[in-house]
Amino acid sequence: MTMSGDKKSREGQGEHTNQADFSHWQLPDVTPVAEEPKENMFGRTAPQKAAKQIDEPVLPPTLEEIESIRAEAEAEGFAQGQEAGLAKGLEEGRLKGLEQGHEEGFRQGEAQGMEAGLAEAKQTISQFEALMQQLSMPLSLLDTEIEQALVQLSMTLAKAVIGHELKTHPEHILAALRQGVDALPLKEQGAHLRLHPEDLAIVERLYESAQLTKNHWELEADPTLSRGECIVSNSRSRVDMSLEHRIKAVFDKLIASEQRLEQQRLQQVAAMEKVPENQPQDGDAAQDSLEVESQTTDSLTGDSQQSASVDASPQVAPSEQSAPEAHQETNSDENTPKPTT
Template structure:
């Protein structure tokens, strides 16, 4: 009789599930073959787990270890070689990528700075050219009104000087007989040496003056033929020979003097204009140099720009231009 584990005095009474399993319980095989197979079961006629484990252990013990062949060794060596190559490749790639990345960043930074500096200088040159053109237009606009005023004043001064010269000369020639005599000598001296017969046209008043200073014999010996010309102003003469003529009339002498004066004035104006243009160019160059200096300083602050010309050299060149412009050669 099976006793109850909880109450030894009370018979064991299985529960319905256990009772159902008991109904299907088979008597285990106790023969020698069955025992040799070690198919031991538990109370429920189920194979015990430890018997299966023992069988597996016996199977493992019966496994034979085969020796390694040359192919196996070669495969193992190749596998280890491939694994080492792969690991070295990965490590080398990671290291090379890091180094090349750092080098690429440095090269990119240098190239970017160089291109930025070059682009900055190009932009500065464009701005300088634009500024130069604007300043040139501005100076031209400032000079145009002054030039118009100068031209008008110049014309009025010329007319005034001409009128004053004529007035002074008319007074001089009527009171000083030396005027016509000097004009006659200058005209005769301007003729070629081989000139013999000379026709001298004079104002009737000047004919009398010449005859007072030269006798008829002297006039004949000199080969002069005096001819009165009422249209000529007093104090002037027109000398003609067979090959040339000299105009020493008052009108021509005043015109020559005036032209010479205007030539001197034109030379002075040219010198002044040259000085102004040089000053404008120097001012523009100074502004351009300062702008370029600022651009270079902004793009590369540690470096000092050596491209702009020193101010002392520009000043010396400016003074040289002004000196040469202030010393014009008069026209003959």
């Protein structure tokens, strides 16, 4: 009994002791403590080996994760593509717009420059033309004065030559008399002849009294007339055969012919400046110009010859009018009358 009781008491004490020990026992701290680097005998830290990493098993992604990754990648690719396309489109549009704007600006600038240059050129040309007109105006006036002076000089020379011719060949007065008498409309009524005294002596010497009576000529000396001049009249008409009027008639013809040729030349120049649509070729234009020049030369030559000859007969004016006069042209070679009534 004693032995068993001791045994039981010892067991009871051992259980009580184990319970007390376990009641005060705590879990140990297993937190890894970083070891301080060890230094060697030289005071240098020895290189530490990297701790081994434990590879954890990689789980395969789920369907939702895969779908999410695909959507994110698609959205990211779309955003990147849109951004790249937008940047490329902006760059291409900028380059194209720059090129188009440069071309349009160049054309517009060229057109504006051409228009401004033409306007400036037209203004310069108009100023130059006005200046040339101002410079040529005195020359035109001078040309007109020179022409008039030449005409007066030619008339003076003609008068001198004709006067000298009449002095050396006074028999020309006979042709003037016949021309003046033939210009009368009614020759049978007789004629009153006024002559220079010297010319009157020549006529009386060449015509006998009976012949003068037969012709019904009444002679009268007029010292106011020049040699070679005469005035023939009757009861109804009067013919002025003065040298002044005869020379003036010749020069009037020449001046009228010159004015007509000048007018034709101006019309030709105006027609050439218009530049018609059906413009002839150079050869045709040259031929036309030669034809016009030939016609002009022929016209001038014909007028000169006609003026040189007796083509203007004395004009008969009625005696009722105040100071009626007639003009007669003379020929330097033959004073052949060509009367008109």
